[in-house]
Amino acid sequence: MSNQLTLQFLGGSGTVTGSKFLLTAGEDQFLLDCGLFQGLKEYRLRNWAPLPIRPKELRAVILTHAHIDHSGFLPKFVQQGFRGDVYATPATCDLLRVLLPDAAHLQEEEARYANQRGYSKHKPALPLYTVEDAYRSLDLLRRTNYSGEVELAQGVSLRFFRTGHILGAAAVRITLEIDGRKRYLVDSGDLGRYHRPILRDPDPVGQADWLLVESTYGDRIHPDKPEEELARVIHDVAEERGCLIIPSFAVGRTQELIYFIRQLEDQGRIPSLPVYVDSPMAINVTDIYCAHPEEHDLDMKLLMDQKLCPLCCRQFHLARSPEESRAINDLSGPLIIVSASGMATGGRVLHHLRLRLPDPRTTVLFVGFQAEGTRGRALQDGKKEIKMFGEMVPVRAKIKTIDGFSAHADQQEILRWLGNFTRAPQKTFVVHGEFPASSALAELIGKKLRWNTEIPKNGQRVILA
Ligand SMILES: [Zn+2]
Known part of the structure; x- marks a missing residue:
């Protein structure tokens, strides 16, 4: 050349x-x-x-x-x-x-x-x-x-x-x-x-x-040890028997969160709560994460070798179908719902937010960047009501953010x-x-x-x- x-x-x-x-x-x-x-x-x-x-x-x-x-x-x-x-x-x-x-x-x-x-x-x-x-x-x-x-x-x-x-x-x-x-x-x-x-x-x-x-x-510079803050949030949710909603990107973020929740459970640092992953894409992506050992670090490899999938928790539920997703609506806390999209711009997480934002026992936890103009940013900014499906939904839930999961x-x-x-x-x-x-x-x-x-x-x- x-x-x-x-x-x-x-x-x-x-x-x-x-x-x-x-x-x-x-x-x-x-x-x-x-x-x-x-x-x-x-x-x-x-x-x-x-x-x-x-x-x-x-x-x-x-x-x-x-x-x-x-x-x-x-x-x-x-x-x-x-x-x-x-x-x-x-x-x-x-x-x-x-x-x-x-x-x-x-x-x-x-x-x-x-x-x-x-x-x-x-x-x-x-x-x-x-x-x-x-x-x-x-x-x-x-x-x-x-x-x-x-x-x-x-x-x-x-x-x-x-x-x-x-x-x-x-x-x-x-x-x-x-x-x-x-x-x-x-x-x-x-x-x-x-x-x-x-x-x-x-x-x-x-x-x-x-x-x-x-x-x-x-x-x-990212803050250190985000999992410690996560443990604190989960503790509070368990204590008040509330619902923790985590809007999360389907690729990468959801898998890492589940890994941390499982690790905190294994270390006895949090009570084990029912965890619902409500995102068909996140579920498919998790299967792909498990199927590529050439990508895994040593800890992940060791757990996979022992057939202990590190990408699920103790009380773990996956909602693939819309019926399974809707069934989560009938559950009362304590529980954790991880669902897309990560900035609450669309996806199944909106249904959970519409139902549970008016309840003061709900905690919404953001674990990723919330861009300007998104519902995620509006919640972070402390808006008292937000628009979803053409109606105004009052916000009485606690809104929290952990930055270190980038x-x-x-x-x-x-x-x-x-x-x-x-x-x-x-x-x-x-x-x-x-x-x-x-x-x-x-x-x-x-x-x-x-x-x-x-x-x-x-x-x-x-x-x-
Ligand atoms: Zn990228």
């Missing part, structure tokens, strides 16, 4: 969603991550904007992990004619089989809703992509192990390195042979954390000539991961963060490591070599 090498930032820069980095090596184009923009409308509209990519000519897509903000644009590319290979780790491929059809289903529902209400400018409103597009994109997946180097084109190859963010999450290293010399481009994907349950710690990558590093929490590395953990590189990259691009977080991290990298950094703008194209 001897032609020009460029990188273009088409999402996931200046924001945390829509990750798409286009690498052009001579005639060949590769896309690192293929994420959907999510959140505020201003961002969601970007999913409809034209991209400087001809999907039919794109050689390959490489996915760092299964979260929709990194993978959820793939069915759109397939709809537009992309037929190349999609490389991802085996666990990521399995998670995508659950997540992509679900994302497509939501797109179809949204279009249907817009047509019913007549609020779309387009008549009829069309979904961004369909469930069929999602299934067609699954056919392109190439299961890629961590151990091997895979050739993408002549003189271009890839390798994945674990990041411990969610099951299957990896950093990707692209090796490029330029004028007989090996050069490396590394994309961190989303970085996970050290010494956390279930998943192995992030692996060191070694070298990079050009590095993209995420910065979601580039300006923050799946993203904090400032110190990012620096620790960067510290494993054997030499300074030629350029480090700080991506996947809102501006204050990215600039705080860039400044720190400059100060502590003396590396050359840049915060790329959306749409910016840089010549690497």
Whole structure:
């Protein structure tokens, strides 16, 4: 390979969603991550904007992990004619089989809703992509192990390195042979954390000539030992025989919470309460978590070897069907309900909140970031009533938040991961963060490591070599 090498930032820069980095090596184009923009409308509209990519000519897509903000644009590319290979780790491929059809289903529902209400400018409103597009994109997946180097084109190859963010999450290293010399481009994907349950710690990558590093929490340090706060909350709930509702993301967060609850039970630090996981997706994802021993840390492995599944508690109930979900309504405390969505923007958790928010013996516990404009944020802000299913529901429940359960590395953990590189990259691009977080991290990298950094703008194209 001897032609020009460029990188273009088409999402996931200046924001945390829509990750798409286009690498052009001579005639060949590769896309690192293929994420959907999510959140505020201003961002969601970007999913409809034209991209400087001809999907039919794109050689390959490489996915760092299964979260929709990194993978959820793939069915759109397939709809537009992309037929190349999609490389991802085996666990990521399995998670995508659950997540992509679900994302497509939501797109179809949204279009249907817009047509019913007549609020779309387009008549009829069309979904961004369909469930069929999602299934067609699954056919392109190439299961890629961590151990091997895979050739993408002549003189271009890839390798994945674990990041411990969610099951299957990896950093990707692209090796490029330029004028007989090996050069490396590394994309961190989303970085996970050290010494956390279930998943192995992030692996060191070694070298990079050009590095993209995420910065979601580039300006923050996570509180230590969130499980101790969790134990306190569960104690209080048991004492007043109340109901604890935990709105939780189906992928990763739910599994980690259940792991902690079980561990606290085993250590005799909390009374064992009935725990209901009310989210079909979380249940499917938990099965995938158990089926990938190559992802498990030592403790998880030992428990699995003893056939003690660490992802269920003593009094554990799963609600798959709507009937099973409704049956939870008749139960009185003490009990724990873990249900999606994590920001109470939709999903079955809304039914539980509508029923139990007016009861002062209810505690709602948030364990993840609550974005502006969500019901989760309104509750955190102390609103005395919130709107659900067209009616105002009074809030008499206690609202609590535990911050330390994040799946993203904090400032110190990012620096620790960067510290494993054997030499300074030629350029480090700080991506996947809102501006204050990215600039705080860039400044720190400059100060502590003396590396050359840049915060790329959306749409910016840089010549690497
Ligand atoms: Zn992620």
